[in-house]
Amino acid sequence: MLVDNGVNGDSRVQKEARSAAEAGWDVVLLGKSPTKKQQSWYLGDAEVRLLHVPAPMNRRRHEYRRAILRSPLAYPAGPLAAYRKQRVKAWRSELNIRLIEARLKGSAPRKAALVPQRVAARILSKWVGLRLERTYALERRRKEMTSKLDRFTTAFWKRSMGDRAWRRLDPFLLDLELAYGKVVDALEPDLIHANDFRMIGVGARAKLRAQAEGRDVKLVWDAHEFLPGIKPWNPHPRWHIAQIAHEREFSRYADAVTTVSATLADMLAERHGLTATPEIVLNAPDAEVSPEQAAEPVPDLRELCGIGPEVPLAVYSGAAAPQRGLDVMVESLPRLPGTHVAFIVLRPGSEYMNTLRTRAEELGVSDRVHILPYVPHYQVVRFLATADVGVIPIHHWPNHEIALITKFFEYSHARLPFVVSDVKTMGEMVAETGQGEVFKAEDVADYVRAVKAVLADPKKYRQVYDGKGLLDTWTWEAQADVLDGVYSRLLGQTPAAARTDRERAVGATV
Missing domain, CATH: 1.10.287 (Helix Hairpins)
Known part of the structure; x- marks a missing residue:
């Protein structure tokens, strides 16, 4: 299993690895170490290895001249x-x-x-x-790459190399390949599960090398997002172009594709000419946690905020970035007297979160803004449950319109009333189920209206969760069955049989 992050904070990947190992598959999860040292630990029976990724090609060649x-x-x-x-x-x-x-x-x-x-x-x-x-x-111009010469060279590589142009436009992708590839080859896997758009290339190239040696390796591509529709992670003008070309080149090598929503599945099938519609694996929370996880004390959200049970509390849990719309929660506080907001984010001290702190101070509401770190994914639902409102204020980006994101399911299992922006899929779902209120994205006044409506009658929204079957399929256990079925179909055997065959092969070489 491959992912291009440090695993911690990526609940989907953690659950995939743990549940696959519990099902009987022999799982090694390779991630990217945030330091120069390799790290390793276990998620249940799944081994996690974080690899050091030297990045000399993160700077383009012209930046050295x-x-x-x-x-x-x-x-x-x-x-x-x-x-x-x-x-x-x-x-x-x-x-x-x-x-x-x-x-x-x-x-x-x-x-x-x-x-x-x-x-x-x-x-x-x-x-x-x-x-x-x-x-x-000069350094600024090289990073911005907006001159006529820069635009010409970018267009030249795209025209002359086609999808292979990513090698020129973002050679850091090759840094990832060199760090991961040798480890994957040494493991000699039967199946490679590549998460998202940067790992599909690593997985596909490993599959090709295995075929050259006479080994049949199956490749599962787990597409978390619609790449053309995301707000680029990196502001460099060549970055997004390179990722799209890289994904297009290697997507054809996937033996199966999984993704996070039916809408995205259809879009991927059309864009990449897939012969089968991708399987849907929602990033839903665990219905039950293991005994050792259940034994761990869950932090008290309200205690961390320094407030009692009677104080209105709106919570946001997840990635923090301008396109996530968190500023509307701060801007609304002068119009919502007594209401507090809690942001549960990966990096509480990030530049973006500091801008929200500064704005809260300017508005005189800093005592009602609480910025807290992540808790383990298996504690998220219990941690959030004491809030009054779960907020998803994301902006209108193409990729935001098409999926029920992780926090949607986490809020649902925490039985929180929703306040969600009018992005297509989530807005329509909340309107259909009656779980909460929908507001116009980036509109502070409409957001205030929605929050006031929920706080005025929270039981109206919470009772929706008592409806039969609403949460039954929104569990990771149901999604793990789908993923296990994909693995078993590709390998033509159950995990127990695959493990036995592998042990026999290893024994024959000793």
């Missing part, structure tokens, strides 16, 4: 610019000390002797400052 024609005064790429800046500062500091010593000794000749050097140091400092300014400007 001198730009003699474009910016002749800029320093060459590397440490020279920082060295020259520091060296001039050190020289001026040294001359200042020598001047102080001359003054203390009352030595006019020594003071006069320092004048030429001080003038030279000042001139050199201005010269180095000019070159540094040109260097930084």
